Amino acid sequence: MATATDASGLSLSEQLAGATLPRWAPWVAAVAAVGLALLLTTFTGLAGTAGIAVVSVLLFVVLQTWWSFKVEGRRHAKDRLATTLIYSSFLLAATPLVLILGTVVVKGLKVLDIGFLTHSMRNINTSKPGGGIYHAMIGTIQQVGIAAMIGVPIGILVAIYLVEYGARGRLARSISFFIDVMTGVPSIVAGLFVYTAFVLTLGFERSGFAASLALTILMIPIMVRSTEEMLRLVPNELRESAFALGVPKYITILKIVMPTALTGIVTGAMLAIARVTGETAPLLLTTFLSQSINTNPFSDPQAAIPTFIWDQIGTGNDASIDRAWAGALTLILLVVLLNVAARLLARFNRVK
Amino acid sequence: MSATPLLEPVPTVPVASAIRGDSVRAGDKWFRRLSAGAGVLVLVIMAAIALFLVWKAAPALRANTVNFFTTQDWSPDTTGAAAFGIAALAFGTIISSVIAMTLAVPVGFGIALFISHYAPRRLATLLGYIVDLLAAVPSIIFGLWGLQFLMPHSIGLMQWLNDHLGFIPLFRNTTGLYTRSLAIASIVLAIMILPTVSAISREVFNQVPRAHIEAALALGATRWEMVRTAIFPFGRPGMISAAMLGLGRALGETIAVALLISPAFRISWHISDPGGTTFASNIALKWGDAGTIGLGALIASGLVLFIITLLVNMAARIIIERRREFSGAN
Numbered sequence: 155m156a157t158a159t160d161a162s163g164l165s166l167s168e169q170l171a172g173a174t175l176p177r178w179a180p181w182v183a184a185v186a187a188v189g190l191a192l193l194l195t196t197f198t199g200l201a202g203t204a205g206i207a208v209v210s211v212l213l214f215v216v217l218q219t220w221w222s223f224k225v226e227g228r229r230h231a232k233d234r235l236a237t238t239l240i241y242s243s244f245l246l247a248a249t250p251l252v253l254i255l256g257t258v259v260v261k262g263l264k265v266l267d268i269g270f271l272t273h274s275m276r277n278i279n280t281s282k283p284g285g286g287i288y289h290a291m292i293g294t295i296q297q298v299g300i301a302a303m304i305g306v307p308i309g310i311l312v313a314i315y316l317v318e319y320g321a322r323g324r325l326a327r328s329i330s331f332f333i334d335v336m337t338g339v340p341s342i343v344a345g346l347f348v349y350t351a352f353v354l355t356l357g358f359e360r361s362g363f364a365a366s367l368a369l370t371i372l373m374i375p376i377m378v379r380s381t382e383e384m385l386r387l388v389p390n391e392l393r394e395s396a397f398a399l400g401v402p403k404y405i406t407i408l409k410i411v412m413p414t415a416l417t418g419i420v421t422g423a424m425l426a427i428a429r430v431t432g433e434t435a436p437l438l439l440t441t442f443l444s445q446s447i448n449t450n451p452f453s454d455p456q457a458a459i460p461t462f463i464w465d466q467i468g469t470g471n472d473a474s475i476d477r478a479w480a481g482a483l484t485l486i487l488l489v490v491l492l493n494v495a496a497r498l499l500a501r502f503n504r505v506k
Numbered sequence: 507m508s509a510t511p512l513l514e515p516v517p518t519v520p521v522a523s524a525i526r527g528d529s530v531r532a533g534d535k536w537f538r539r540l541s542a543g544a545g546v547l548v549l550v551i552m553a554a555i556a557l558f559l560v561w562k563a564a565p566a567l568r569a570n571t572v573n574f575f576t577t578q579d580w581s582p583d584t585t586g587a588a589a590f591g592i593a594a595l596a597f598g599t600i601i602s603s604v605i606a607m608t609l610a611v612p613v614g615f616g617i618a619l620f621i622s623h624y625a626p627r628r629l630a631t632l633l634g635y636i637v638d639l640l641a642a643v644p645s646i647i648f649g650l651w652g653l654q655f656l657m658p659h660s661i662g663l664m665q666w667l668n669d670h671l672g673f674i675p676l677f678r679n680t681t682g683l684y685t686r687s688l689a690i691a692s693i694v695l696a697i698m699i700l701p702t703v704s705a706i707s708r709e710v711f712n713q714v715p716r717a718h719i720e721a722a723l724a725l726g727a728t729r730w731e732m733v734r735t736a737i738f739p740f741g742r743p744g745m746i747s748a749a750m751l752g753l754g755r756a757l758g759e760t761i762a763v764a765l766l767i768s769p770a771f772r773i774s775w776h777i778s779d780p781g782g783t784t785f786a787s788n789i790a791l792k793w794g795d796a797g798t799i800g801l802g803a804l805i806a807s808g809l810v811l812f813i814i815t816l817l818v819n820m821a822a823r824i825i826i827e828r829r830r831e832f833s834g835a836n
Contacts, residue, residue, distance in 0.1 A: 202662065205662070230728060233728035233730040235730075236729075237730070239616060240616045240619050240620045241620060241624070242616075243613045243616025243620065244616065244617050244620040246616075247613060247614075247637065247640065248636065250697045254643060254648070257654070257655050258651070308544050311543075311544035312541070312547075315538075315541035315542050315544060316545065319541060319542065320542075325542070325546075329548055331823060331827075332548055333548060334819070335816060335823065336551070336552060338751065339812070339816075340758020340760065340786055340815055342760045342786045342789050343758065343808055343811060346559060346789065347554070347555045350559060350562040350805060351554065351558045355558065355562075371551060374551075375548075403534050403538075404531075405533070429642070431644070432644020432645065433645075434644070434760070435645075435760035435786065435789075435790055438790055460761075463650065464765075467649075467650060467653070479654075485644060485647065486644075490639070490642065493639065
C-alpha cells in the first residue's frame with residue numbers, strides 16, 4: 155500500500171500518532187554524549203572514569219530529551235526521560251554490587267589458600283602475613299548451626315500455627331504483626347537483649363552459645379515468613395482429602411502438608427541461615443574475640459568469620475587488612491553458595 | 507510408601523465426640539498447643555527485649571548526672587559524675603538514615619519499576635536475583651569495602667561538593683579532611699538499603715491489576731504516564747512502607763557505620779568532616795572498654811534505638827496492612 159500523504163507531506167501514521175524519533179536516535183545521542191564528555195576532559199577539570207560516566211549520562215539525558223521534545227513533543231520527551239532514569243537507576247545499583255564482589259575477589263585471592271583455611275591465628279604475629287581463619291570457621295559453623303537447630307523448628311511451628319490453626323483469630327493476627335516488626339529489630343539490639351537476659355540476669359558467661367541465641371532471634375522471623383508462604387501454597391484439596399479420610403489434623407500437617415512444602419521450607423531455612431551467617435554486631439556483644447581454636451561453644455571465647463574480619467580491620471596493618479579481605483571472600487563465598495543452592499533447589503522443586 | 511499407618515484408631519473415642527472433630531484426639535491437642543506456644547514465644551521475646559533493656563538500663567540512668575536526651579557528651583564511667591546523653595547519637599543516626607533514604611528511595615523505586623515493568627520478562631527474574639544478592643552481602647563486607655575502596659574514591663566528589671556547593675552547611679567541609687565522615691557512612695547505608703526498598707516496592711508494582719495498566723495504555727498514555735496514573739496510585743502505600751522499612755534498616759545498621767566514622771560526640775551539620783556517631787555504631791565501638799555504668803548507658807541507648815525502629819516498623823506495617831484490606835475489599 156502506498157503511503158498516503160497530505161499537503162504537509164506527513165504520512166498517515168505520522169498524522170495519527172505524531173512524529174517519532176528514528177530507532178537509532180538513542181544510540182546517536184549516546185555516542186554524542188560520550189564524545190562531548192571526552193571533549194570536556196581536554197577543556198575542563200573533568201577527569202576520572204566515574205566523573206566521565208556521570209557527565210556522559212547527564213549529557214545523554216539532556217540531548218535525548220531535547221531532541222525528543224523538538225520532534226515528538228512534551229509527553230514523549232518526558233517518557234524518554236523517565237525510561238532513561240529507570241534504566242540508569244538499575245545500572246546505578248548494579249555498579250556497587252559488581253565493585254564490591256570484584257574488590258572482594260581480587261583482594262581476597264591474595265591470601266586465600268589452603269593454608270589460610272586450615273590454620274588459626276594462634277601464636278601469629280598479627281603484623282606479619284600468615285595465620286588463617288580455621289578457628290573462625292569452626293565458630294561460625296557451630297554458632298550458626300545451633301541457631302538453626304533452635305530457630306528453624308520454632309519458625310516452622312509458628313508458621314504452622316499461623317496457617318493451619320490460627321486462621322484469622324486475634325492471637326494469630328498479633329503474632330503475624332509482631333513477626334513483621336521483629337524482622338526490623340536491629341541485630342545489635344538482639345545482641346544487647348541476649349547479653350542482658352542470658353549473661354547479666356542468668357549469669358552465664360559470654361560464649362559461642364550466647365551468640366547463637368542472638369542469631370536465633372534474628373532468624374525466627376525470616377523463617378516464619380518463608381515457611382508461611384510455602385504452607386499457603388499447599389492446595390487446600392490435599393488437606394480436605396486427608397480430613398475426609400479421617401486423618402487427624404496433626405498427621406495431615408506432618409505427613410501431607412509438610413512433605414508437599416518441604417523443598418520450599420528448606421530453601422527458606424538456607425536463606426535464613428545465609429542471612430545470619432554474616433551478622434557481626436550481635437557476636438561482638440555476646441562472645442569475646444579469640445585467636446585460637448575453641449570447639450566448645452558453651453564456654454570460653456569463640457571466634458567467628460565476621461568477628462575475625464572485624465578484628466583484622468581493627469588491627470589495621472597491611473598483613474591484617476589482607477587477611478580481612480581473605481576472610482571477606484570466605485564469608486561471601488559461604489553466603490553466596492547458600493543463596494545459590496537455595497534458589498536452585500527452589501527452582502527445580504516448585505510446589506505444584 | 508512408608509509403613510506407618512496414616513489412620514489413627516478412631517473407635518476408641520465415643521461416636522458423638524468423634525463427630526465433633528479433631529479436638530478430642532490427644533495428639534492434635536498437643537500439636538496445636540505446641541505450635542501456639544511457639545507463636546506466643548514470639549510475643550514473649552518481643553516483650554522480654556523491652557523489659558530486660560529497661561531493667562538493665564535503669565541503674566545507669568539513675569547514676570547519670572546530666573539530661574539523657576539533650577546531652578551530647580558520652581562519659582558514663584567517670585566515677586561519681588557519670589555524664590552521658592543521646593543528643594549526638596540521635597542526630598547522627600537520623601541524619602545518616604535520612605540522607606541514605608533520600609539517595610536510595612528514588613533509585614530503589616526505579617529498580618523496582620525496571621524489573622517489574624521495563625525489563626524483558628525473561629531477564630527480569632535474573633535481575634531480581636541480582637538485586638537480592640546485594641541484600642545478601644553481609645554488612646561487615648560493606649564496611650570493609652566502604653573503608654578501603656569507596657572512601658578513597660569519594661574524596662574527589664566531597665571536595666567538588668565543598669568547592670561548588672559549600673554555601674550549603676551540609677556540603678561544607680571545615681577541616682580539609684574528607685575521610686571517616688557521616689557522609690560516606692550515609693552513602694554506604696544507601697547502597698545497603700537499596701535492596702530492601704526495591705524488593706518491597708517491586709512486590710506491590712507486580713500486584714497492580716493488569717486491567718489498570720491496559721486501560722491506561724489503551725487511552726493512549728505513554729509508558730511513563732501509565733506508571734504515573736496506574737502503578738503509582740495503586741502502589742503508593744507499598745512504596746511508603748518500602749521507604750520506611752529501608753529507613754528502619756538504616757537506623758539500626760551497626761558494623762558498616764562503625765567501621766567508617768571516627769566517632770565524635772557533637773552535633774555538626776558539616777557531614778563531610780571526619781566525625782559523627784550513631785546509636786548502633788556507638789554500642790559496638792564502646793562495648794569493649796565500658797565499665798558497669800558504661801554498659802548500662804549503652805543498653806539505655808540501645809533501648810532508645812529499639813523503640814525508634816519499633817515505631818518506624820510498626821508504622822510501615824500498618825500502612826501496608828491497610829492497603830491489603832482495601833484491595834481485598836475490591
